[in-house]
Each structure stands twice: as C-alpha cells, then as structure tokens.
Amino acid sequence: MSNEVLNYDKVAEASLVKAQRDGAETMWDRRAAQKTQCGFGEAGVCCRICAMGPCRVSPVPGKGAERGICGANADTIVARNFARMVAAGTSAHSDHARDIVHALHHSKAEGPFKVRDEAKLRRIAAEWEIADADTKETYALAHELALMALEEFGKPFGTQRFLKRAPQARQDIWAREDIAPRAIDQEVTTLMHSTHMGCAADYESLFRRGMRTGMSDGWGGSMIGTEFSDILYGTPTARASSSNLGVIDAEMVNILIHGHDPNLAEMVILAAQSPEMVEMAKAKGAKGINIVGMCCTGNEMTMRHGIKIAGNFYQQEMCIITGAIEAVVVDVQCIFPALPELAKTYHTRFISTSQKAKIAGDMYIEFSEATGLDNAAEIVKLAVENFPNRDAAKVEIPDIKQDTMVGYSVETIIQHLDAVVNSQLEDGLGTVKPLTDVIYAGVIRGAAGVVGCNNPKQQHDYAHITVMEELIKRDVICVVTGCAAQAAAKAGLLTLEAKEKCGRGLFEVCERVNIPPVLHMGSCVDISRILHLVNLCADLKEIDPALLPVVGIAPEWMSEKAVAIANYVVGSGINTYLGVIPQVLGSPNFTKLMTEDVQEFIGAHFVFEKDPIVMVDKIMEDLEAKRVALGI
Ligand code: CUV
Ligand code: SF4
Numbered sequence: 001m002s003n004e005v006l007n008y009d010k011v012a013e014a015s016l017v018k019a020q021r022d023g024a025e026t027m028w029d030r031r032a033a034q035k036t037q038c039g040f041g042e043a044g045v046c047c048r049i050c051a052m053g054p055c056r057v058s059p060v061p062g063k064g065a066e067r068g069i070c071g072a073n074a075d076t077i078v079a080r081n082f083a084r085m086v087a088a089g090t091s092a093h094s095d096h097a098r099d100i101v102h103a104l105h106h107s108k109a110e111g112p113f114k115v116r117d118e119a120k121l122r123r124i125a126a127e128w129e130i131a132d133a134d135t136k137e138t139y140a141l142a143h144e145l146a147l148m149a150l151e152e153f154g155k156p157f158g159t160q161r162f163l164k165r166a167p168q169a170r171q172d173i174w175a176r177e178d179i180a181p182r183a184i185d186q187e188v189t190t191l192m193h194s195t196h197m198g199c200a201a202d203y204e205s206l207f208r209r210g211m212r213t214g215m216s217d218g219w220g221g222s223m224i225g226t227e228f229s230d231i232l233y234g235t236p237t238a239r240a241s242s243s244n245l246g247v248i249d250a251e252m253v254n255i256l257i258h259g260h261d262p263n264l265a266e267m268v269i270l271a272a273q274s275p276e277m278v279e280m281a282k283a284k285g286a287k288g289i290n291i292v293g294m295c296c297t298g299n300e301m302t303m304r305h306g307i308k309i310a311g312n313f314y315q316q317e318m319c320i321i322t323g324a325i326e327a328v329v330v331d332v333q334c335i336f337p338a339l340p341e342l343a344k345t346y347h348t349r350f351i352s353t354s355q356k357a358k359i360a361g362d363m364y365i366e367f368s369e370a371t372g373l374d375n376a377a378e379i380v381k382l383a384v385e386n387f388p389n390r391d392a393a394k395v396e397i398p399d400i401k402q403d404t405m406v407g408y409s410v411e412t413i414i415q416h417l418d419a420v421v422n423s424q425l426e427d428g429l430g431t432v433k434p435l436t437d438v439i440y441a442g443v444i445r446g447a448a449g450v451v452g453c454n455n456p457k458q459q460h461d462y463a464h465i466t467v468m469e470e471l472i473k474r475d476v477i478c479v480v481t482g483c484a485a486q487a488a489a490k491a492g493l494l495t496l497e498a499k500e501k502c503g504r505g506l507f508e509v510c511e512r513v514n515i516p517p518v519l520h521m522g523s524c525v526d527i528s529r530i531l532h533l534v535n536l537c538a539d540l541k542e543i544d545p546a547l548l549p550v551v552g553i554a555p556e557w558m559s560e561k562a563v564a565i566a567n568y569v570v571g572s573g574i575n576t577y578l579g580v581i582p583q584v585l586g587s588p589n590f591t592k593l594m595t596e597d598v599q600e601f602i603g604a605h606f607v608f609e610k611d612p613i614v615m616v617d618k619i620m621e622d623l624e625a626k627r628v629a630l631g632i
Pocket of ligand 2: 047048049050051052053054055067068069070071072197198
C-alpha cells in the first residue's frame with residue numbers, strides 16, 4: 001500500500017491498514033497499478049471520436065504529430081473532449097432532476113410521494129406564472145407544475161424559466177453572447193452532435209456551446225432538482241448531525257446509502273422507520289436500524305433529517321472495510337464499480353437500484369416511483385436479515401466522529417439573517433440585505449462557494465480544508481456543498497465553535513447571526529442554491545453578479561458533473577478556481593480562452609491552481625479587486 005500521506009483525514013490510515021489485513025483491494029492499490037497516467041489523456045489531446053482513430057496529437061505544441069487523421073488539431077480535440085464532459089455532467093444532474101419531477105407528478109396526498117413544502121410549490125408555480133397558483137388544489141397544482149418542469153427538458157422553443165432569477169444585466173449578457181440555455185435535452189443533444197466527427201472544429205465555438213449546455217444544468221436541471229426536491233421532501237432547515245466513519249454503529253443494522261437522488265433515500269428512511277422493521281432488527285439482535293449517508297445522497301438526507309454522514313467520496317470503500325455495514329444501497333453517480341467485489345470480502349450486501357446505474361456483482365432491486373416504498377422495504381428487510389451474518393472478528397469502526405450543523409438552504413439563511421434585522425436595517429426583513437450589508441461594509445470581505453469531489457491528485461480533503469480555513473481566517477464566508485461540505489463537516493468547520501478560526505469580522509457575523517462560518521448548503525445539484533443566493537444579492541444591489549466579491553472553488557473535483565458546474569458558474573459571472581487542472585493544457589489556445597479571454601465576453605474566467613495556499617492568495621486578490629471596482 002502506498003500513499004498513506006495522501007490522506008489528510010486521520011481515519012484513512014487505520015482503514016487502509018485494515019484493508020490490507022483483510023485482503024481487500026482499494027482505490028490506492030488500483031491507483032498504484034495505473035503507474036504513470038497517460039500524458040496524452042492528461043493534456044486532452046487523445047481523440048477516439050471516430051474509428052479512423054484513436055489519434056493523438058502532441059501534448060507539447062511543435063513536437064510530433066499536430067493533427068489527427070481527419071485533420072483535427074489540438075485545439076479542436078481538446079475543445080471537443082471538454083465539451084463532451086460538460087454534456088455528460090449536465091445530463092447526469094438533469095436526469096436526476098427529471099426523476100424528482102416524475103416523483104412529483106406521481107405525488108398524492110396519501111403519499112409516500114407527497115407535497116411536503118406547499119408554500120414552495122405555490123411560490124414556484126407563481127414564479128412560473130401558473131394562474132391561481134395560490135388557490136388551486138394542491139395536487140392539481142403539483143401535477144401541473146411537474147408537467148411544466150418536464151417540458152423544460154424538451155420544449156421546442158424558448159429558454160430556461162429560472163433564468164429570470166438573475167438580474168437583468170446578467171440576462172442581457174446571456175442574450176448577447178447566445179448562452180441562454182434552451183431545453184436541457186436539446187443542449188446536451190446538440191452538443192453531442194457538434195462534437196461528432198467532422199462537425200464543429202472551431203474551439204471557441206465549441207467552448208461557447210459547452211458553456212450554454214452547462215448553463216442548462218445550473219439554471220435548468222440542477223435548479224429544478226433542488227427546488228422540486230424541496231417541494232417533495234421539505235426545504236432544509238438548520239439542524240445538527242454527525243460525520244465520519246465513527247457514525248457507523250457496531251450494535252445496529254447499518255445501511256449505507258450512497259449516490260444522489262433523494263427519492264430512493266427518502267423511501268428507505270420511511271421504510272426503516274416502520275415499527276415492524278425496527279422490531280425485526282431487534283429480533284435479530286441489533287439495537288435498531290442506523291442509516292448513514294455518503295456523497296450527495298448523504299447530503300440530501302442529512303439536510304432534511306439529520307441523517308449521519310459516514311463520509312465523502314473517498315470513503316466509500318472505507319465504509320465497507322469497517323465490516324459493519326449490512327447493506328450498501330446505491331442509485332446513481334459516483335459509485336465505484338469496485339464496491340460489489342469489495343463487499344464480498346465482508347458480509348455486506350451491495351444493492352444497486354437504478355436502471356441507469358446497474359452495477360453487476362451482487363444484487364439489483366429496481367426502484368421506481370410507482371413502487372418506491374415497497375422497493376425500499378425489501379431493501380431494508382434484506383439488510384436486517386443480513387445482520388446475523390456479520391463477522392465480529394472483521395468489525396473495526398474507527399472511533400472518529402465530529403458533530404456538525406447542516407441544512408442551510410437559502411430560505412434558512414434568510415431566516416437567520418432576519419433575526420438580526422433591527423431598526424437600523426428596517427427594510428431588510430425576509431431578504432439577503434443583512435448579508436450584502438456586511439459584505440459592502442467590509443466586515444466580511446466576500447463569499448466563496450467551495451464545492452466538489454475528492455481526487456487522488458490532491459491529498460484527501462487537505463485542499464478543501466486548507467482553502468476553507470484560510471478563507472475564513474481572512475473574513476471570507478464559505479458556503480459548501482457536495483463532498484467539500486462533508487470534508488468541512490469532518491474537520492469541524494460546520495460548527496458554531498468554528499468561529500474561533502475566523503478573522504474578527506466574520507467572527508462577529510457568526511456570533512450575531514448564530515451560524516457557522518462555513519455553511520452546508522447541500523448536494524451538488526444544490527449549487528443552484530448558491531447561485532440563487534448570489535443572484536438575490538446582486539438583484540438587491542441591481543448589479544451584475546460578476547461585480548460582487550464572490551468566487552466558486554472546486555479544490556479536489558473529479559467528475560464530469562463538476563465540469564458542467566464550473567461552466568455554469570463562470571457563465572453566471574463568477575470566477576471559478578479549480579484545484580485539479582482539467583485535461584485541456586494540450587491546447588494553449590483553449591487554455592487561454594478559459595483562463596483569460598472568456599472574461600471579455602462573460603465577465604468571469606477559470607483559474608487553475610493546484611496549491612491551495614497559493615489559490616487562496618489569488619482569491620483574496622480577486623475579491624479585493626472586486627471591492628475596489630465597486631468602490632466598497
Ligand atoms: Ni454530487 S460529484 S464525488 S457526490 S461532490 Fe462528491 Fe457530490 Fe463529486 Fe460525486
Ligand atoms: Fe482521429 Fe479525427 Fe477520428 Fe478524432 S475524429 S479519431 S482526430 S480521425
């Protein structure tokens with residue numbers, strides 16, 4: 001085993017030693033087996049889009065082949081590969097959203113899929129200009145709204161409805177630059193078409209089309225995913241939870257839910273709460289049923305129910321290695337295909353549930369909106385029945401867990417801000433005004449959205465935590481989602497006590513508003529919450545969000561979804577810092593377009609910086625320059 005030092009989180013070391021003892025293979029072994037990664041792929045200059053190829057052009061301009069057989073050069077190949085990542089990422093978030101909307105379309109008062117946030121249902125119905133949004137019968141309205149949302153995926157004309165949430169100045173830029181996204185499926189399809197052999201070759205055009213597709217994720221799929229999940233399962237409110245492998249309980253039936261979509265997770269939670277299931281667990285010798293979460297579905301569950309977070313992306317294998325998980329239940333995205341094999345080393349059952357992500361190796365129980373609760377009950381029963389098969393000799397749960405606060409939706413943040421609205425801020429009630437006030441006053445210097453995955457190209461969680469700690473020290477408030485949020489949870493940054501790590505200004509804000517300096521805003525699709533928050537601030541000031549001292553950061557990203565996200569964040573006027581360099585350096589032209597030229601037409605750009613400390617220095621310069629430009 002190698003790379004112990006690559007793990008910032010102390011829990012990892014013990015886990016990996018145990019894995020070796022148990023004869024379990026982990027990502028570290030497979031990473032070592034990969035040896036040096038391919039330099040062509042790394043630079044983005046390998047093309048296998050057609051069967052004349054694969055072609056690879058020189059990753060270093062001026063050396064070796066400059067064109068593929070069809071004549072595509074590095075610029076074209078890099079741009080096409082990058083665009084395809086955006087298309088894949090957009091499709092993932094958006095297809096997740098579609099399932100949520102389908103569930104709303106299936107909803108009825110008797111449940112289990114039902115409207116749990118009626119106010120939000122009516123608010124969005126009004127926003128989308130449904131007549132009688134405040135008086136229509138709940139389920140008639142829910143079904144009508146769901147149908148409208150489904151049309152956002154395939155409507156033949158027009159752009160995404162949620163774009164109107166942005167200030168006019170930003171909407172004008174989108175119109176001028178032709179990046180206002182149309183139907184989501186159309187954007188993904190047309191980008192796949194553009195990147196087909198012998199289609200688009202102009203790298204700038206490919207980049208722009210990619211950005212528009214990414215925009216259909218952020219302002220389309222992801223935003224629909226977030227808002228409709230809230231309607232169905234409730235808008236998150238601040239609550240306590242706990243994080244890291246220590247939340248796995250040796251005396252309980254442990255069910256790990258991993259993936260993304262709250263539909264499955266919500267039904268499993270419901271099923272596990274039934275008294276018969278709990279009785280059954282007790283009859284098998286367990287104290288009860290302990291559901292723990294991982295990755296984004298973990299974020300969804302913790303925000304709405306306080307379900308404990310077992311860990312982030314990197315820890316999916318470590319969870320199983322504890323030997324105390326009765327069932328790993330997955331839906332879609334970010335699930336290692338290695339898991340079923342690893343589960344066999346222990347008594348753990350691995351259950352995949354989605355046609356879109358069938359993972360062979362153990363068990364498949366298809367989950368559908370029509371039979372969701374029954375499917376979930378079957379899964380829970382299987383886990384409970386598996387409890388007696390646990391091998392006590394193989395159980396070793398690291399005794400590390402950390403209390404955490406989660407659930408800061410935009411609505412919850414505004415509620416907290418309301419608590420400090422007083423006579424001096426008479427007109428700020430129910431708005432983000434107190435937040436913009438402290439930013440404009442310089443009490444806090446700006447805000448950062450820190451998001452994204454883990455990637456062995458960065459020390460596990462180290463980049464996340466370093467960036468966040470350094471920023472709060474410099475009075476920059478952080479909002480976090482995804483695996484970055486879980487890194488923050490494990491490091492204790494999502495606590496009220498974390499204010500001790502802040503600069504004076506942010507310390508005072510945390511104390512007065514009674515919030516942690518790093519706010520858990522949810523899963524990856526919930527980056528749309530961050531987008532909404534920033535746009536509310538910009539709208540209040542009647543300016544383009546590009547002028548605000550805010551940045552987006554993905555210190556350890558790895559997925560295509562992250563590429564889609566980065567595109568819509570930049571497209572929304574927010575500079576985006578990437579701690580892992582995307583596979584584009586083989587085209588200096590494309591790299592320059594991303595990191596410089598795009599600024600001229602969109603008002604924001606990408607920054608690549610592997611060193612988190614250097615990154616924070618660059619971010620501070622960026623934020624301070626924005627402040628100067630605003631005259632604040
Ligand atoms: Ni959707 S995309 S590893 S779970 S944040 Fe976590 Fe978040 Fe990346 Fe996946
Ligand atoms: Fe080679 Fe062109 Fe085919 Fe790509 S599209 S594999 S560069 S011939």
